[in-house]
Amino acid sequence: MKTLLLPLLLLLSASSVASAQTAPAFQPLSHSATLISGTVRDHAGQPLPGVNVFLKTTFDGASTDSLGRFRFSTDQAAGGLPLVVSYVGYEPLELPLTLGQGAIFLPNIRLKANRAQLGDVVVTAGAFEASDDKCSATLKPLDIVTTAGALGDIAGALNALPGTTRVGEEGKLFVRGGAASETKTYLDGLPVQTPYGSAVPNVAARGRFWPFLFKGTVFSTGGYSAEFGQALSAVVALNSTDLAPETQTGISLMSVGGSLSRTQRWDRTSVAVSADYSNLAPYFNLVPQRFGWDKAPQGRGGSLKLAHRTGQAGMLKLYGTFSQQRLALRQPDARPEFAAAGHPIALANDNAYLNATYRTPLVRGWSLNTGLALTRDDNTVRPDAQTVLELDQSAVARVVLTNDSASTWFNLKMGAEAYAQRYRQQYQATAEGPTQTLGVDEQRGAGLVECELVLTNKLAGRAGLRTEYSALLGRWNAAPRLGLAYKTGENSQISAAWGWFYQSPTTDLLRISSQLKFERAEHLLLIYQRMVKERTLRAEVYQKNYTQLTTFDGARSFNPGTYQNAGGGYARGLDVLWRDRTTFKKVDYWVSYGLLDTRRQFRADPVMAVPTFAARHNLSVVGKYWVQKLHTQVGFTYGYGSGRRYHNPNLPGYNQSTLPAYQDLSLNVSYLTNWFGQFTIVYLSASNVLGRNNVYGYSYTGTADANGQFRSVAVTPGAPRMLFVGVFISINKNKKVDLNERPD
Numbered sequence: 001m002k003t004l005l006l007p008l009l010l011l012l013s014a015s016s017v018a019s020a021q022t023a024p025a026f027q028p029l030s031h032s033a034t035l036i037s038g039t040v041r042d043h044a045g046q047p048l049p050g051v052n053v054f055l056k057t058t059f060d061g062a063s064t065d066s067l068g069r070f071r072f073s074t075d076q077a078a079g080g081l082p083l084v085v086s087y088v089g090y091e092p093l094e095l096p097l098t099l100g101q102g103a104i105f106l107p108n109i110r111l112k113a114n115r116a117q118l119g120d121v122v123v124t125a126g127a128f129e130a131s132d133d134k135c136s137a138t139l140k141p142l143d144i145v146t147t148a149g150a151l152g153d154i155a156g157a158l159n160a161l162p163g164t165t166r167v168g169e170e171g172k173l174f175v176r177g178g179a180a181s182e183t184k185t186y187l188d189g190l191p192v193q194t195p196y197g198s199a200v201p202n203v204a205a206r207g208r209f210w211p212f213l214f215k216g217t218v219f220s221t222g223g224y225s226a227e228f229g230q231a232l233s234a235v236v237a238l239n240s241t242d243l244a245p246e247t248q249t250g251i252s253l254m255s256v257g258g259s260l261s262r263t264q265r266w267d268r269t270s271v272a273v274s275a276d277y278s279n280l281a282p283y284f285n286l287v288p289q290r291f292g293w294d295k296a297p298q299g300r301g302g303s304l305k306l307a308h309r310t311g312q313a314g315m316l317k318l319y320g321t322f323s324q325q326r327l328a329l330r331q332p333d334a335r336p337e338f339a340a341a342g343h344p345i346a347l348a349n350d351n352a353y354l355n356a357t358y359r360t361p362l363v364r365g366w367s368l369n370t371g372l373a374l375t376r377d378d379n380t381v382r383p384d385a386q387t388v389l390e391l392d393q394s395a396v397a398r399v400v401l402t403n404d405s406a407s408t409w410f411n412l413k414m415g416a417e418a419y420a421q422r423y424r425q426q427y428q429a430t431a432e433g434p435t436q437t438l439g440v441d442e443q444r445g446a447g448l449v450e451c452e453l454v455l456t457n458k459l460a461g462r463a464g465l466r467t468e469y470s471a472l473l474g475r476w477n478a479a480p481r482l483g484l485a486y487k488t489g490e491n492s493q494i495s496a497a498w499g500w501f502y503q504s505p506t507t508d509l510l511r512i513s514s515q516l517k518f519e520r521a522e523h524l525l526l527i528y529q530r531m532v533k534e535r536t537l538r539a540e541v542y543q544k545n546y547t548q549l550t551t552f553d554g555a556r557s558f559n560p561g562t563y564q565n566a567g568g569g570y571a572r573g574l575d576v577l578w579r580d581r582t583t584f585k586k587v588d589y590w591v592s593y594g595l596l597d598t599r600r601q602f603r604a605d606p607v608m609a610v611p612t613f614a615a616r617h618n619l620s621v622v623g624k625y626w627v628q629k630l631h632t633q634v635g636f637t638y639g640y641g642s643g644r645r646y647h648n649p650n651l652p653g654y655n656q657s658t659l660p661a662y663q664d665l666s667l668n669v670s671y672l673t674n675w676f677g678q679f680t681i682v683y684l685s686a687s688n689v690l691g692r693n694n695v696y697g698y699s700y701t702g703t704a705d706a707n708g709q710f711r712s713v714a715v716t717p718g719a720p721r722m723l724f725v726g727v728f729i730s731i732n733k734n735k736k737v738d739l740n741e742r743p744d
Contacts, residue, residue: 033245034099037071038106040064040085046490048087048111049531056082056094057361058313059242066491066531074099075243077267085109141211147622148637149666149687151724154207154217154236155196159639160620162540162575162592163221163234166641166662167613169696169715171204172196174613175221176544177571177598178233181506182521185236186228188317188357191419193375193394195236198325198349200381202696202715208323208353213305214238221575222523222542223497226448226464226481227400227415232503232521232546240355242315243307244270249731255724256280257299268309275302291718292342295328314360325349334701334711343384350378362401369415370399389426392507394419400448409454417446423507438511443471444504450481458487470504470518477502477518492530499523505550512552513560520547534581544571546600554604569600569608589623609655610645612697615662617642631672631739639664646697649710659695664688672739681728688721 040051047068054061055074058081062072078100086092090111097104143157150156155173159166165174172180185195187209196205211217216239220228228235243265250261257278264271281296301323308316330342357371372395379390400415423440450464462483469476481499488494502518509516527540549567556562579590596616601608617640624635641662648657668685688694697715704710 033073033075035071035073035103036083036097036106037069037103038109039068040070040087040109040111041068042090042111045110048090049491051085051087051111053083053085055097056084059315059359065534066536067533073245075245075267085111087111141214141217144211144217146624146633146635146668146670148635148668148685149639149664150637151685151687151722152210154209154211154238156206157211158219158236160590160592160622160637161219162577162594162618162620164594165596165613165615165618165644166639166664167644167696168662168694168717169202169204170613171199171206173234173236175234176542176573177569177596177600177611177614178521178544179602179611179613182231182233182503183236184228184231184234185238187238187319187355187373188240188371189227189237189369189400190355190357190371190373190396190398191230192353192373193392193396193421194351194353194377197323198347198351198377198379200327200329200331200345200347200383202331202699203718208321208351209238213240213319215241221540222544223481223483223499223525225462226450226466226479227413229417229446229448229466229468229479229501230503232501232519233544240305240317240319241307242317243268243309244272247732250274251729251731252276252726253729254278254726256283270305270307272305273303276300287719287723289718290716291332292330293328294330294344295326295346297325297327299323299325310358310360314358316356316358318354318356320352320354322352323350332699332713334699334713338384344382345384346380346382348380350376352376364403366401366403368399368401370397372397385430387426387428387431390424392421392423394421396420410451411453412449412451414449415447417448419444419446421507423511425511440507440510440514441472442504442510445469460485464499468502468518472510472514473504473516473518475517477520488528489530491532492528495525495527495529497523497525497527509550509552509563512558513563515560516550516563517548517565519549519565521545522547535583536577536579538575538577540575542571542573542575546570546602549600549602551602552604554606557604567600567602567605569598569602571596571598571600571614573597586626586628587623589621591622592618592620594618605654607654612644612646612655615641615644633670635668635670637664637666639666644697648698648712649700659697662694663690663692664694665690674739675729679730681726683724683726683728685724686721688717691720693720 040048040053042048049064049066049068051064052061053064053070055076058076060072060074060076062070064070076099080096080098083095083097084092085095093109093111144150144154145152147157147160155171158164158173163176167174170180173183174180175183185192196207199205218237220235224235244263247265248263252259257276259274259276261272261274278299279296284293284296301321303321306318310316326348328346330344333339333343354374355371359367359369361367375394377392381388396417396419398415398417400413402413404411421440421442425438427436446466446468448464448466450462452460452462455461464481466479467476479500479502483495483497485493485495501521501523504518505516522545524543525540527538529538546569548565549569550563550565551567553559553562573594573596575594577590577592581588596614598614599608599610619640621638624633626633643658643661645655646657646659647655651657664687666685666687667689671682673680673682693716695714695716698712699715700710700712
C-alpha cells in the first residue's frame with residue numbers, strides 16, 4: 001500500500017516549492033555568485049578533513065572533505081572580505097579575498113598546529129550527516145532524490161542507512177527497536193509537529209518536505225546533542241537553504257499530477273512560490289490495484305519560501321505551506337460484515353505549517369539563532385459508520401546563543417525552548433450517535449547548555465545538559481549527555497557517547513490520561529569510523545535501555561485508571577556502513593547492515609516481547625552509475641529485512657509468529673537534456689521490479705468464529721509495484737548546464 005501514496009504525498013509535501021529547484025543539484029552557479037574552492041593542509045602537507053572555511057561575518061562557507069578539499073559559492077557583494085580557516089587544535093587563519101572578479105582557487109592553505117594539536121577528531125557519535133557542505137558526509141540531498149525506491153522521500157532514503165527497519169505499512173522511520181514516535185524531526189532547530197502526511201491504517205505515510213529545500217540533513221541514531229529533546233531513539237535535523245541561487249521557473253509533469261513554481265532572486269532577498277495538484281485516478285485505471293477505491297487519492301497544495309539577508313551576515317527566513325488530502329477506499333477485512341466488499345474508510349486532511357527563523361552574529365564571538373513555528377493539522381477519518389474529527393494546533397519558539405571563539409580549546413552553547421499544544425478529538429459511533437470529546441492542553445519549557453572542548457592532543461569531548469518541564473504532567477526532567485572522540489590514525493577515530501533522553505507520552509495516550517511520567521531511554525554507543533579518498537567505513541555498537549514506558553490494559557483502553565509508566569525494554573546491536581565513490585569510475589555505492597536484538601513491554605503489551613516493528617537483520621545495497629555519453633544516471637536499491645514478529649491469537653504466547661522476510665529491488669533512470677533550450681530531467685522509476693509479494697502483517701477479527709478460530713487477512717501493498725514517470729523543466733536559467741558532467 002505504501003507505493004500507492006508515494007507520488008501523491010510527494011506532490012503534497014511542503015517542499016513542492018522546490019519544484020522551482022526541481023533539480024537544484026544540476027543547476028549552475030548564479031551569474032552573481034563567486035565560487036571559492038581549495039585544499040587545506042597541516043604543516044607537513046597532509047590534508048585536513050573537517051576544517052571550517054567561511055567568509056568572515058557571514059554564514060557562507062563549507063567544511064573540508066577527507067582529502068582536505070572544500071568548495072562553496074557566495075552571493076556577497078563585490079569587494080574585499082577575509083576568508084577564515086579554523087580547526088580545533090590549530091591556529092585560525094585569515095586570508096584576504098577580493099570577490100566579484102571570478103572564481104577563487106586556493107590549492108595550498110596551511111594551518112599551524114597549536115601545542116595540543118587535535119587532528120581530525122570530531123565528536124559525531126550516532127550521527128550520519130547529509131550535507132553539501134561536507135563532501136565526506138554519508139548522504140547529500142541529491143543522494144536522497146536519486147536513491148531508487150525512495151522517490152525523493154527523506155525517510156525513504158534514510159531507511160537505506162543502518163539502524164533502521166523498513167515497516168512498509170507505516171512508511172516512517174523506525175530506529176534501533178524504537179517506535180516511529182521516538183524519532184523527532186527538526187527544521188532549522190525547531191521541532192516539527194507533523195513531519196509526515198496523514199494516512200489511514202496500513203497505508204504508508206510520506207514526509208512533507210522535499211530534500212532540496214535543505215542544505216543539510218543530519219540523521220542521528222543515538223547520543224545526539226542537548227539541542228534536541230522529546231526523542232527517545234533518533235533525530236532528523238533539517239537545515240533549510242538560504243538565498244536561492246537564481247531566478248527561474250519550474251514545471252513538473254508527472255504520471256500522477258503536476259506542479260508549477262517560480263523563484264525570484266534579488267541582491268539580498270529571494271522568494272519562491274509553488275502550487276501543485278495530484279490525482280491518482282488515471283494511474284489506478286491503468287495499473288490494477290488490490291483495494292477498492294471509492295475515491296482515488298487527490299491532493300492540492302501551495303507553499304511560500306522567503307529569505308532575506310540582514311546586515312552583512314544576518315539571515316531571516318520564512319517558510320509556509322498548506323496542503324489538502326482526500327481519499328476513500330475499502331480495505332481487506334476478515335470480519336464477516338466486511339469480508340465481501342472490504343472495510344470502507346475515508347480520509348480528509350488539511351495541514352498548514354509556518355516556520356520563521358533569524359540568525360545573526362553578535363559581539364565577541366557570540367551568535368544568535370532564534371525561531372518560531374506554528375502548525376495546524378485538521379483531520380477527518382470515517383471508518384464505516386464512525387466519524388473521528390481531530391484538530392491539532394501547536395506553537396514552538398526557540399532561542400540559542402553560541403560562542404565558538406572564546407577559546408581554541410572550548411566553545412559554549414546555551415538556549416531555551418517553549419512549546420504549546422492544543423489538541424481536540426471528537427468521536428461519533430454513528431451519524432445520529434452522541435459525540436464524545438477528548439483533549440490535550442500542554443505547555444512545555446526546556447533549557448539547554450552544551451560545550452565542546454579539547455582534552456589532549458588526540459582527545460576531544462562534549463558535555464551537555466537538557467532540562468524540561470511539562471505543565472500537563474506536572475513534572476521536570478534533567479538529561480545529561482556526554483561524548484568523547486579519540487584519534488586513532490591519520491584518517492580514523494573512535495567515538496563514544498552516553499546520555500539520558502526523555503519524551504512525553506504521545507498525544508493518543510495523553511488524551512486518555514495525563515497522570516503519567518516522562519518516558520526515558522539511556523543510550524550507550526561506541527563508534528569506529530575511517531574515511532580515506534571518498535571511502536567511508538563506519539561501525540557502531542550500541543545499547544539502549546528503556547524505562548517508564550507507558551502501558552495500559554488493551555481490553556479497557558479508554559479507562560485512564562489502567563494507564564501507568566510500568567513498561568520498559570532494551571535494544572542492542574551493531575550497525576555497519578561502507579560507502580565508496582572512487583574505486584569504480586563513475587560509480588557511487590554503499591552497503592549498510594544492521595543487527596538488532598530488542599524486546600520491550602509498552603502500550604497494550606501484556607508481557608515483554610519483540611515488537612512488531614523490529615527486524616533482527618536489515619541490509620541495504622544502493623548503487624548509482626553515470627553514463628556520460630547518454631547524459632543518464634541509472635540507480636538501484638536492494639533492501640532486505642528478516643521477518644518481523646506478529647501476534648497470532650490462534651496460538652499460545654504473544655508476538656510469537658514471524659512474517660516472511662522483506663525484499664525489494666527498485667530501479668530508476670534520470671536523463672538530462674534540453675527541451676526548447678531549457679534544462680530538463682526525464683525521470684523514471686519502478687519499485688519492487690521482481691514483483692515480490694511482501695507481507696507486512698495480518699489483521700485478525702476481534703472475536704473467534706464457531707470453530708474457535710480468529711480469522712485473518714494479510715496486510716500487503718496496494719499493488720505489486722509502483723511505476724513513476726516525471727518530466728522536470730527549469731526555465732530562465734542564467735547558465736546552461738553541462739550535460740556531460742556527472743551530477744554531484
